[in-house]
Amino acid sequence: MKKVLLLTILMFLLSGQWVLPVLGDALTIFDIQYSTDPDGSSPKNGEVIDCVGGVVVHKRIESKPRLILYDPIIRDVNVQGDAGCWSAIQVKDWFYYGSFNDVAVGDWVEFYNVTVEEFRGTTFLQYWLDNPDDSVPGFTIVSSNNSVPDPVKVNLNEITSPVEDVGGPGDWYVNDHWAEKYESMRLEIKDVVITDMDNGKADDNYTLQSAAELNDPNFSCWAADYMNVDKIGDYHPYVEIGQHFCTVRGIFEQYTNLVEGWDYYQLLTTDTGDFLTTQPADLDGDCDVDLLDYGHFSQYWLAECYSDPNLCGGADIMTDDVVNTDDLGEFVYYWLDGTN
Ligand SMILES: [Ca+2]
Ligand SMILES: [Ca+2]
Ligand SMILES: [Ca+2]
Ligand SMILES: [Ca+2]
Incomplete structure (x- = not known):
């Protein structure tokens, strides 16, 4: 990693401004997490590495703050399908408060000089200076406002x-x-x-x-x-x-x-x-939206619900006291949402 630091200083001297070098040997989250070991340990356990990182999906503010990162490329349905795995990792800040103050959910963050550690069964990128001779860890916010992948x-x-x-x-x-x-x-x-x-x-x-x-x-x-x-x-x-x-x-x-x-x-x-706790448009209460729910919905088509405390059996999804095309559109939205 010292090479990267020297390169950065050289680029600064040449250009007069800081230009972060591309992390050429940086690992992906998949590279770190994918394991065939029966206990699941990372093949990079114990190594100090650079990581191309991923999108922050959660930030935990505690004594040792954590970031949870997804690699959206691995998760891309065109690359590995909807169930792309080995694609997330946690980063823990051992400098306690502060290091990740400017990092927000949706930021794509890459890291350098972080230590891969299996801790209590979970693979962490440890953001620490374990030894005074070690290279200082760092990170770059590559981009912001990325969409957070669906679970x-x-x-x-x-x-x-x-x-x-x-x-x-x-x-x-x-x-x-x-x-x-x-x-x-x-x-x-x-x-x-x-x-x-x-x-x-x-x-x-x-x-x-x-x-x-x-x-x-x-x-x-x-x-x-x-x-x-x-x-x-x-x-x-x-x-x-x-x-x-x-x-x-x-x-x-x-x-x-x-x-x-x-x-x-x-x-x-x-x-x-x-x-x-409840699924909108699930009119029969079994947590899915399917043809059976549509059967219930159709019973109330164009019904008015002024006197019905159950709002036409739940078919008045948009709650304007009548069951019409607005409700049908909403019903279909939830129906299709359950089919992917
Ligand atoms: Ca594990
Ligand atoms: Ca792991
Ligand atoms: Ca249902
Ligand atoms: Ca309605």
Whole structure:
């Protein structure tokens, strides 16, 4: 990295202004995350590297602030399809407050002299000066106002909850690391019920069970709210046993401490918007929008809803007391939204 610094100084002397060199040997997030190791460790673990980075999808302001980055090229449907994986990573600021003050969600940020570290099962780019002889870490905001990629829709049996009692009560282990490819990515799951709480290392994990597969533990995952800006105490106010959600979104993180008896993945919600309790246009209440809902909708076509407290069974989606083409347009919007 000293070469880059020298090159930068040379370019400054020649041009009279700072011109950041292109990071020629910079790795992509995919280069760092993709792993065939059974425990999922990064092949770059321990190395000090430059990274072309990605778009900030979440910024956590705590004692050691974090950025969560997506590589939108890997996620590009034309490159790897809608479910492009190994495409997100977390950056942790060990200078405590300050380093990322000017970084905003939607910025594309590249990094240099950051250390790849597997910490408790999650791959971090550590923004630190571990040794006085090391090169100083840095970053460049390449562009701003990039759109944040949609979360990847996954089935619950792709990110299954850990199993208890492998080493005794209070020990929790996943059966395999198949879900590793989703680490630090934003994911979306549908139609779930909270069936358990107060588990895991910090007693703050809750179980999201598929409403359609209530008795199959493979169709459940763990979630936590510690990164949620709207939490009160350990949990978001929506979180209680029996609560149903049509959609939950979050950042997928691994937490591993084999000595203490843990190896699990958790979906980390980030704000109230990550929870959807009802799906608009879902007129029969099963969290999807399909032909059955259209059957309900058509029953109320051109009906007036002045005296109907249920607003024509929910068909008056635009809530102007009549069911007409405005509502149909909105209905179709949500119908199509569920088909991709
Ligand atoms: Ca991992
Ligand atoms: Ca990883
Ligand atoms: Ca429905
Ligand atoms: Ca209407």
